Every structure is written in C-alpha cells, then in structure tokens.
Amino acid sequence: MSKDDAPELLLVFLPLSEPKEVIDSIRQQFPTIEVAFVEIPPGTVEITDDVIPSDLLQRATIMTTAFGVIPHPDQTPQLKYLHSFSAGVDHLINHPIFRDTNIRMSTSSGIHGPPIAEWVVMNWLVYSRMYTKILEAKNQQRWLTFKEVRQWEVDDHVGQTVGILGYGSIGRQVARAASGLGMRVLVYTAQPRLTPESKRDTGFIIPGTGDPDGLIPEAWYSGRDKASLHNFLAQGLDHLVVSLPLNTGTTKLIGKEELDVLSAHCNSTSRKPFLTNISRGKVIDQDALLSALQSGALGGAALDVTDPEPLPVGHPLWEQPNVHIGSHMSAFGKRYWERSLEILRLNLTRIHEGKELINEYHR
Numbered sequence: 001m002s003k004d005d006a007p008e009l010l011l012v013f014l015p016l017s018e019p020k021e022v023i024d025s026i027r028q029q030f031p032t033i034e035v036a037f038v039e040i041p042p043g044t045v046e047i048t049d050d051v052i053p054s055d056l057l058q059r060a061t062i063m064t065t066a067f068g069v070i071p072h073p074d075q076t077p078q079l080k081y082l083h084s085f086s087a088g089v090d091h092l093i094n095h096p097i098f099r100d101t102n103i104r105m106s107t108s109s110g111i112h113g114p115p116i117a118e119w120v121v122m123n124w125l126v127y128s129r130m131y132t133k134i135l136e137a138k139n140q141q142r143w144l145t146f147k148e149v150r151q152w153e154v155d156d157h158v159g160q161t162v163g164i165l166g167y168g169s170i171g172r173q174v175a176r177a178a179s180g181l182g183m184r185v186l187v188y189t190a191q192p193r194l195t196p197e198s199k200r201d202t203g204f205i206i207p208g209t210g211d212p213d214g215l216i217p218e219a220w221y222s223g224r225d226k227a228s229l230h231n232f233l234a235q236g237l238d239h240l241v242v243s244l245p246l247n248t249g250t251t252k253l254i255g256k257e258e259l260d261v262l263s264a265h266c267n268s269t270s271r272k273p274f275l276t277n278i279s280r281g282k283v284i285d286q287d288a289l290l291s292a293l294q295s296g297a298l299g300g301a302a303l304d305v306t307d308p309e310p311l312p313v314g315h316p317l318w319e320q321p322n323v324h325i326g327s328h329m330s331a332f333g334k335r336y337w338e339r340s341l342e343i344l345r346l347n348l349t350r351i352h353e354g355k356e357l358i359n360e361y362h363r
Helices: 020-029 055-059 113-128 130-138 146-150 169-180 224-231 257-266 287-297 335-350
Strands: 008-014 033-039 062-065 081-084 104-106 161-165 184-187 218-221 237-244 274-277 300-303 323-325
Touching: 008 055, 008 335, 020 033, 020 274, 055 113, 055 274, 062 237, 062 335, 104 224, 113 169, 113 300, 113 323, 146 287, 161 169, 161 224, 169 184, 184 224, 218 224, 224 257, 257 287, 287 300
Parallel strands: 008 033, 008 062, 062 081, 081 104, 161 184, 161 237, 184 218, 237 274, 274 300, 300 323
Antiparallel strands: none
C-alpha cells in the first residue's frame, strides 16, 4: 500500500469472532500487508493495553473501527487510513483522531440497504396485515373468524405512496422494495437532482440492489427550507420513511408542523400515515411524534432509532400499541462485517493505484 519501506499492518478489531473468509481473502490479495485480528470484549468503550496490545496499535498503518471504539492518535502514530464499520461518522466528529489529524477515512455506506429495507417492509406488513393480532390468536391456539379479520381493515400496498426523505443507498433499496410492492415512490433530497448524472449513486453498491441510476422515483423533490419540505409532505403520502444523516440541519427536522402537514394530506380516507425512522432519533422531535401518535394524526410508526438510546424503561413510546421499536438493530445481519470489509479490500487496491477511496469521508 505504502511507498515507504515501513511494513504495513492492518488491524481489524470487532466484538465477535474473526470473519475468517474475508480476512483470509485480504491476506491472499495483499501478501505484503500483515493482517492482525483482535476480538475485543462486547461493550468496550476505550482501547487500553488489555483490550488491544500496544505493540499492534503502535505499528498499525491501517485500522478498522466499530461502534465508536477508536484509539487516541497518540496510541497509533503510524496510522494512515481508518475504515469505519458504520455508514456515518456523526459519532466520531469530536474524537481527536477525526478532529486533530489528516488520517484518511472511509465508511461502510452502501452495505445497509438490504437488511434495513427488509426491516422497513417487515414493519409495514406487520402493521397493514395486522400480524400482531394473528400472532396473538396463534399463541392462544385460536382459529380466527372471517368476521374478526373483516373488522381489521387489512390492506395491501399496491397504489400506496411512500415518501423517502433522503435518497442514499438505504433510501434507494427501500424504493426498490416499495416499487416491488406496487407502490408509488417520491423522494426528497437537500440538493436538486436534475440531470441523469446527479441522480446516480456513486457510492458502494451491493450488486442487484438499490437504484443505481435514480430511475425508480416517480417524482424528485428537493430543498433546504421549510416550505420545500412541507410541499413534499403534502403530496398525499401513505408512508414516510426518514433516511437522513444527523447534522445541524437535520436535527428535529420533523416536528409538529411537519407531522400536521403529513397527516392533513394523507391519501387514505380510513388510515393515517405510517412513519418509519431508520436514520437517527434526533432527526424527529420525539415529543411531537408521540403527540401525533396519541392523537391519531399518525396511524403508526416503526422506530429503529430513538432519542435517547436506549429508550428508558417507562417511556410512553413503549406503551403505544401502534409503535414498533427496533433497538437500532435494523442493519444487523450475518453478512454485515464481510460486506464492510469488502469495501476495505477494494480501498486497499485504490490506495495502491492512487485513486480516491470508495466512501471516502472528506473533513
């Protein structure tokens, strides 16, 4: 990787056993890079010598990080490149290695679409097909009657409209899944996407997923002002999926006003909109969300994320019958780590070739 004479050391640490297949593929493709794997204890919040030997930290030139567990720059004097197992870096921006160094960084954006989109659709179907009632009857060993089911207003998604707020890799896979259900897809981004080039996904794409050319949306809305956002929310949405990064511009972006607009313009005459948040809890004013759920302005919500996390015992959201809470687990799956390490593997080649990294984060 380097043009120096110093040997390269890739240090991978995770709170689980080694994903051997992909680690071995990196070793085989880059025989001049020493690869060290360390299984750290679950719940680790600080890198100390008893977690990772200081010798490895001192020699590491390439490193991965997960769940915000990251060493201090003084511990890693040779570090040149840091790869994050997360899609974003909002949890790292105040860390000295982010703030006080020029170490190159890449993220795992692009790998989260398939599992999160499945989580989104799962929650839609649990809600629309009244699955909790079906499960309750099954646990009671009770065969449901037609009269009971008829009263539930069970529905499918054909012809329903979903608005996707944020159209990165996750939003694009949600759009792909929604399109497969026969839904209309509308999207909203901060910047207008008026050309074919601007609509393309330029990040990491798992083959056969997402919307690489941005062709799925029936309409594409944009803006950074309240009026533009309200115009999007007034398009008769049956579902709103929030898939935005957290920053100063998106904190509490969805509040009482926005939820009122969404509710007032819902397509359905019998059911209010269903909101799904797969971004960060702070993107939504949680008090306003709770009020909308309690008043019936929203039909229901699927919240993979909350504010704070974990959601405290006794919080009113736990008691809402029309709310599904996912404990920030929607992206997890057994192929998560190998997909993230595939980005790292590709980037090692790109560094050798003098190219920009896939998912490179520019400070």
